[in-house]
Amino acid sequence: xxxxxxxxxxxxxxxxxxxxxxxxxxxxxxxxxxxxxxxxxxxxxxxxxxxxxxxxxxxxxxxxxxxxxxxxxxxxxxxxxxxxxxxxxxxxxxxxxxxxxxxxxxxxxxxxxxxxxxxxxxxxxxxxxxxxxxxxxxxxxxxxxxxxxxxxxxxxxxxxxxxxxxxxxxxxxxxxxxxxxxxxxxxxxxxxxxxxxxxxxxxxxxxxxxxxxxxxxxxxxxxxxxxxxxxxxxxxxxxxxxxxxxxxxxxxxxxxxxxxxxxxxxxxxxxxxxxxxxxxxxxxxxxxxxxxxxxxxxxxxxxxxxxxxxxxxxxxxxxxxxxxxxxxxxxxxxxxxxxxxxxxxxxxxxxxxxxxxxxxxxxxxxxxxxxxxxxxxxxxxxxxxxxxxxxxxxxxxxxxxxxxxxxxxxxxxxxxxxxxxxxxxxxxxxxxxxxxxxxxxxxxxxxxxxxxxxxxxxxxxxxxxxxxxxxxx
Numbered sequence: 440x441x442x443x444x445x446x447x448x449x450x451x452x453x454x455x456x457x458x459x460x461x462x463x464x465x466x467x468x469x470x471x472x473x474x475x476x477x478x479x480x481x482x483x484x485x486x487x488x489x490x491x492x493x494x495x496x497x498x499x500x501x502x503x504x505x506x507x508x509x510x511x512x513x514x515x516x517x518x519x520x521x522x523x524x525x526x527x528x529x530x531x532x533x534x535x536x537x538x539x540x541x542x543x544x545x546x547x548x549x550x551x552x553x554x555x556x557x558x559x560x561x562x563x564x565x566x567x568x569x570x571x572x573x574x575x576x577x578x579x580x581x582x583x584x585x586x587x588x589x590x591x592x593x594x595x596x597x598x599x600x601x602x603x604x605x606x607x608x609x610x611x612x613x614x615x616x617x618x619x620x621x622x623x624x625x626x627x628x629x630x631x632x633x634x635x636x637x638x639x640x641x642x643x644x645x646x647x648x649x650x651x652x653x654x655x656x657x658x659x660x661x662x663x664x665x666x667x668x669x670x671x672x673x674x675x676x677x678x679x680x681x682x683x684x685x686x687x688x689x690x691x692x693x694x695x696x697x698x699x700x701x702x703x704x705x706x707x708x709x710x711x712x713x714x715x716x717x718x719x720x721x722x723x724x725x726x727x728x729x730x731x732x733x734x735x736x737x738x739x740x741x742x743x744x745x746x747x748x749x750x751x752x753x754x755x756x757x758x759x760x761x762x763x764x765x766x767x768x769x770x771x772x773x774x775x776x777x778x779x780x781x782x783x784x785x786x787x788x789x790x791x792x793x794x795x796x797x798x799x800x801x802x803x804x805x806x807x808x809x810x811x812x813x814x815x816x817x818x819x820x821x822x823x824x825x826x827x828x829x830x831x832x833x834x835x836x837x838x839x840x841x842x843x844x845x846x847x848x849x850x851x852x853x854x855x856x857x858x859x860x861x862x863x864x865x866x867x868x869x870x871x872x873x874x875x876x877x878x879x880x881x882x883x884x885x886x887x888x889x890x891x892x893x894x895x896x897x898x899x900x901x902x903x904x905x906x907x908x909x910x911x912x
Contacts (some may be wrong), residue, residue: 441497443579443809444503444588447880451668452520454524454593457592463465464642465583465584466873467638467641467642467756467816468579468583468639468642468643469580469583469584469593469596470592470638471582471635471638471643472576472579472597472639472643473576473577473596473597473600473630473677474538474572474575474634474635475535475538475572475576475632475635475639476572476597476600476601476604477540477600477601477603477604478542478546478604478628478631478632478635478703479515479542479569479572479573479604479630479744480600480601480604480605480608481604481605481607481628481670481741481784482511482565482569482606482608483511483512483608483626484605484608484609484610484616484745484867485608485609485612486507486511486597486610486612486624486751486770487508487509487608487609487612487745487750488609488612488613488745488753488760488763488764488767489612489616489621489624490504490507490508490753490857491750491753491760492616492620492621492752492760493507493555493558493621496621497554497555497558498664498899500681500683500878501669501750501874501877501878502679502680502684502878503555503559503682503751504560504601504874505539505679505746505870505871505874506679507558507559507562508870509564509675509679509867509870510559510560510563510566511562511563511565511569512564512566512742512863512866512867512870513565513671513672513675513867514564514566514567514568514569514570515566515567515569515570515667515863516570516671516860516863516864516866516867517570517664517671517672517767518566518570518664518668519569519570519573519574519691519856519859519860519863520572520717520853520856520857520860521659521660521664521716521736522534522538522570522574522575522717522844523574523660523816523853523856523895524659524660524716525571525659525752526574526578528658528659530645531574531575531578531579531642532575532579532639532645533643533645534571534575534577535571535579535639535643536573536636536639536640537571537577537647537842538568538569538571538575539568539632539635539636539639539803540568540636541564541565541567541568541571542568542569542571542572542628543566543568543628543629543632543633543636543667544564545561545568546565546625546626546628546629546632547564547625547628547629547795548561548564548860549561549562549565549618549621549622549625550623550624550625550626550629551622551907552887553554554873560911563832564841566901572856573859574715574856576597576624577594577597578609578854579643579657580593580594580597581594581711582857583643584646587760597776598773599888600776602735602778603698603772603775604769604830605774606768606772606774606775607748607770608796609764609767609768609770609771610761610764610765610767610768611627612760612764613625613759613760613761613763613764613765614761614764615627615762616760616761617759617760617761620771626777643745643760646812648790651725656762656865658714659691659714660709660714660715662708662712663708663709663712663715663716663717664716665882666701667705667717668703668714668857669697669698669701669705670698670701670702670705671795671867673694673695673697673698673701674694674695674698674868675743675868675871676678676873677691677694677695677698678692678871678872678874678875679871679875680694681875682875682878683878700863701849703878705717705819706719711739717857718850718853719858720811721846721850721853723852724846725909725910726841726842726844726845726908727841727842727845727846727854728732728788728908728910729840729841729904729905729907729908729909730790730838730839730909731843731857731858731861732861732901732904733794733798733834733901733905734838734842734843734858734861734862734865734869735861735864735865736863736865736898736900736901737801737831737834737835737838737861737862737865737896737897737898737901738861738863738864738869739799739865739866739869739872739873739894740801740805740842740869740873740894740895740896740897740898741801741827741831741869741894742800742865742866742869742870743772743866743869743870743874743890743893743894744805744808744827744869744890744891744894745767746800746870746873746874747874747887747890747891748767748770748808748824748871749763749767749888751883752766752767752809753784755813755883755884756813760822764786766817766820767806768822769821769824769825769828770824770825770827770828771828772828773825773829773831773832774828774831775832776829776832777828777830777831777832777833778830778832778833778835778836780833781793781797781833781834781835781836781837782836782837784839785835785836786839788839789840789911790837790840790844790909791837791905791906791909791911792837793833793834793836793840794834794837794838794841794901794902794909795856795906795907796833796906796907797829797830797831797832797833797834797837798830798834798898798899798901798902799830799899799902800826800829800830800833800899800900801826801827801829801830801895802830802895802896802899802901802902803830803834803895804823804824804826804880804895804897805827805891805894805898806891806892806899807823808820808824808827809888809891809892811884811887811891812884821822823867829864830898834901838858839858841909842854842855842857842858843855843858843908853910857880868893869897872893873890873893873894874890876890876893877890877901878891886887
């Protein structure tokens with residue numbers, strides 16, 4: 440299929456969702472879509488191992504490092520639901536291409552940033568690009584592969600690419616930092632983004648946007664979007680800046696009060712608007728509500744500890760970036776194994792049992808990581824990292840099944856978006872809140888132990904909620 444470069448050409452290649460893309464074009468389209476998703480997930484883990492090098496370059500502190508991680512995830516989380524609505528309004532292919540352009544340009548700017556504030560700012564822009572990419576990628580998969588079995592295989596590969604990206608991120612990041620410097624972890628996205636853009640133009644058709652029963656696509660909820668962003672941004676600001684500005688300072692107290700006010704306003708608006716970004720009626724199902732809460736809690740605990748454990752290996756134990764990536768491989772490498780097993784178990788017995796097992800194991804491993812000190816034997820840590828990684832990955836697919844099976848079929852798209860948003864919000868607040876312990880305590884070790892207690896508690900709370908509210912098979 441030739442490149443689609445003009446409006447008239449695009450009009451001729453429009454397809455409906457029921458028209459499959461066949462042959463080589465479908466394979467190329469699958470590669471293009473998966474490459475975009477791969478970059479998004481890679482950047483959730485690859486940056487962590489570069490933080491000590493960035494800290495040294497810009498003479499920053501833990502707060503500065505937190506903003507590098509959380510700036511990306513903050514905008515990613517806050518814009519996911521709106522990006523899904525934009526895909527319906529403008530077409531998934533157009534939004535996906537816009538996300539590729541924005542993410543790739545922002546990656547280049549991150550790599551070239553001469554000062555810390557510019558790096559932090561361009562990470563925010565990267566997060567916007569990521570938010571545009573994810574909903575569009577899933578929609579394009581469902582349109583490109585409308586037949587059920589082909590669609591299941593395509594989505595399985597898409598999810599597998601995410602697991603691979605999360606797993607290789609620390610090792611690839613460590614290798615790049617040690618050989619080419621920290622800027623290379625951002626520049627590596629540029630050729631990948633260009634290739635994905637070119638392949639999308641060539642092989643992914645501009646599908647006709649399907650309308651609902653009333654002939655209209657879902658409208659944007661701009662007041663809800665602004666209130667939701669304000670809520671998340673204010674709570675994140677308070678958590679990250681609390682140690683630096685003092686927890687009792689007017690700025691922090693004001694941020695916390697503003698966050699509460701924005702949250703209440705958001706919930707009131709979403710309850711009464713006719714086009715809510717967050718349909719609160721979905722949360723009438725205990726299984727749906729618990730699944731989303733568990734999604735928040737596991738990302739809160741897992742990504743919060745991942746931020747800290749990277750600092751532990753490099754700043755306390757003196758590991759290089761590459762050695763840190765390799766040291767984390769037992770944890771990140773379990774993602775594919777645990778996820779594959781969880782899917783099979785959930786298919787046999789339902790989501791409740793694998794969710795509870797995964798959360799209990801992950802929580803126990805995180806609590807046991809409180810033994811970590813400057814001289815702790817790595818083999819002991821390795822076992823605990825394996826347990827944490829397996830617990831996290833064993834929970835995720837079952838949790839997804841719980842959420843999607845408890846939502847009405849006609850709301851499957853928004854249910855998926857809500858789960859992704861819940862998880863990313865957990866990541867933002869996990870790095871912010873658990874990272875605050877490291878900066879608050881007298882020593883790094885004591886702060887890390889408090890953070891691991893918090894991370895473990897999040898998993899175990901999720902386990903208790905699962906046992907109480909998630910329905911049996």
